[in-house]
Amino acid sequence: MSNHTSRLSGFYKRSLEERASALQSWAQLSDTEIDVLQGSSGLSAAQADHMIENTVGIYSLPLGIATNFLINGQDRLIPMVIEEPSVVAAMSNAARLFREGGGFQTSSDAPIMIGQLQVLDLQDVAEAAEKIAAYKQRLLDEADAVGGSIVKRGGGARDLQVRPFLDTPIGPMLVVHLLMDVRDAMGANAINTAAEHIAPLVEEITGGRVNLRILSNLTDQRKARAEGMIPASALATEAMSGEEVARAVVEAGVFAEVDPYRAATHNKGIMNGVDAVIIATGNDWRAIEAGAHAYAARNGRYTSLSRYWQDDQGNLHAAMEMPLSVGIVGGATRVHPAAQVALKILGVASAQELAEICVAAGLAQNFAALRALASEGIQRGHMRMHAKQIAVSAGAAPEQVRSVVEQMIRENNIRPERAKAIVESLKG
Numbered sequence: 001m002s003n004h005t006s007r008l009s010g011f012y013k014r015s016l017e018e019r020a021s022a023l024q025s026w027a028q029l030s031d032t033e034i035d036v037l038q039g040s041s042g043l044s045a046a047q048a049d050h051m052i053e054n055t056v057g058i059y060s061l062p063l064g065i066a067t068n069f070l071i072n073g074q075d076r077l078i079p080m081v082i083e084e085p086s087v088v089a090a091m092s093n094a095a096r097l098f099r100e101g102g103g104f105q106t107s108s109d110a111p112i113m114i115g116q117l118q119v120l121d122l123q124d125v126a127e128a129a130e131k132i133a134a135y136k137q138r139l140l141d142e143a144d145a146v147g148g149s150i151v152k153r154g155g156g157a158r159d160l161q162v163r164p165f166l167d168t169p170i171g172p173m174l175v176v177h178l179l180m181d182v183r184d185a186m187g188a189n190a191i192n193t194a195a196e197h198i199a200p201l202v203e204e205i206t207g208g209r210v211n212l213r214i215l216s217n218l219t220d221q222r223k224a225r226a227e228g229m230i231p232a233s234a235l236a237t238e239a240m241s242g243e244e245v246a247r248a249v250v251e252a253g254v255f256a257e258v259d260p261y262r263a264a265t266h267n268k269g270i271m272n273g274v275d276a277v278i279i280a281t282g283n284d285w286r287a288i289e290a291g292a293h294a295y296a297a298r299n300g301r302y303t304s305l306s307r308y309w310q311d312d313q314g315n316l317h318a319a320m321e322m323p324l325s326v327g328i329v330g331g332a333t334r335v336h337p338a339a340q341v342a343l344k345i346l347g348v349a350s351a352q353e354l355a356e357i358c359v360a361a362g363l364a365q366n367f368a369a370l371r372a373l374a375s376e377g378i379q380r381g382h383m384r385m386h387a388k389q390i391a392v393s394a395g396a397a398p399e400q401v402r403s404v405v406e407q408m409i410r411e412n413n414i415r416p417e418r419a420k421a422i423v424e425s426l427k428g
């Protein structure tokens with residue numbers, strides 16, 4: 001969709017209204033769609049009442065736009081829903097640097113979900129496993145029979161896998177995995193329906209008893225990956241050469257590779273970027289979180305999801321792969337008006353495309369954190385945002401916020417009492 005650039009220099013300096021209007025023409029949004037983003041229309045309590053139980057209201061969060069992304073040669077503006085200051089700015093800034101190295105290259109697996117069936121009370125687990133293999137096609141056909149629109153759109157059951165657990169506290173267990181291509185859906189309903197539907201046949205074939213029938217959030221058949229390069233020259237700061245910054249980022253990456261305590265924080269930074277897009281598009285961020293962290297521990301030790309290295313010229317390279325079960329149809333994606341607008345801004349044609357954008361966002365966010373941590377630290381930028389929040393809660397009018405913030409920073413006194421006093425003096 002976009003033959004225009006996402007490199008929107010100074011976007012952050014514009015007023016909220018100016019940003020909304022730039023976005024409106026960039027993504028060809030209607031006035032109603034802008035109203036949805038700004039909260040004057042959007043998800044209503046009545047709609048929310050149909051989404052969950054015991055609804056009493058709706059809860060809002062900021063929606064920002066990350067600029068500068070170039071992904072597989074295409075410019076993207078990325079909507080992010082997040083409560084944490086600095087994240088949107090840091091991600092946009094990182095995207096600008098990756099852009100200097102040609103942007104992100106991304107790819108993804110077919111959208112395969114895994115449904116698990118826990119088969120118990122088996123006389124012979126190995127024999128049951130063989131029978132499942134022998135009846136594979138019949139089981140796949142049975143799963144497709146309840147595949148509905150997903151099968152019509154070219155998805156459906158693809159494979160069966162068996163995983164024996166011979167010695168467990170409840171005796172031998174056979175876990176059957178049903179692999180299903182769910183196309184552009186997140187696919188939870190489709191895979192759960194299929195798993196429940198084939199359970200009686202699995203019991204008949206194996207002679208066992210099926211207990212649980214549920215998807216796995218470790219969606220490791222449905223991974224997306226992104227990589228990118230930043231020329232060393234683009235990384236120089238006042239205090240460090242570009243090569244030094246690149247090396248320090250690589251060192252920071254290795255810290256997370258070897259130490260789970262650091263990996264948890266490192267991956268949290270990645271999820272700052274990923275989750276913000278997941279939430280903006282109405283997807284299930286708990287599912288994505290569960291999959292990401294389980295995948296990070298897949299080799300028995302929790303580690304970093306991303307990798308960094310330098311080439312012979314000292315340029316910085318970054319890459320990441322993670323499971324991402326996202327949808328662009330169904331669920332909250334369809335019901336939530338702001339999620340619909342977010343998808344329109346992204347201009348994605350498939351769930352895979354959305355997954356790839358999420359990984360690029362996560363990698364950009366991760367790099368931004370590492371660069372800040374490995375050079376000046378993150379507190380300077382954070383303190384400015386912190387001061388802004390304090391100024392707003394002290395009652396500063398929108399046009400006063402900047403001067404209240406500047407004064408608190410100048411005085412090195414970022415406290416609610418000081419903010420209130422400055423606001424009072426401005427009134428005078």
Ligand code: MEV
Nearest residue numbers: 265266268269272369370
């Ligand atoms: C804060 O939300 C995220 C960071 O802690 C991530 C990191 O340490 O890499 C800055």
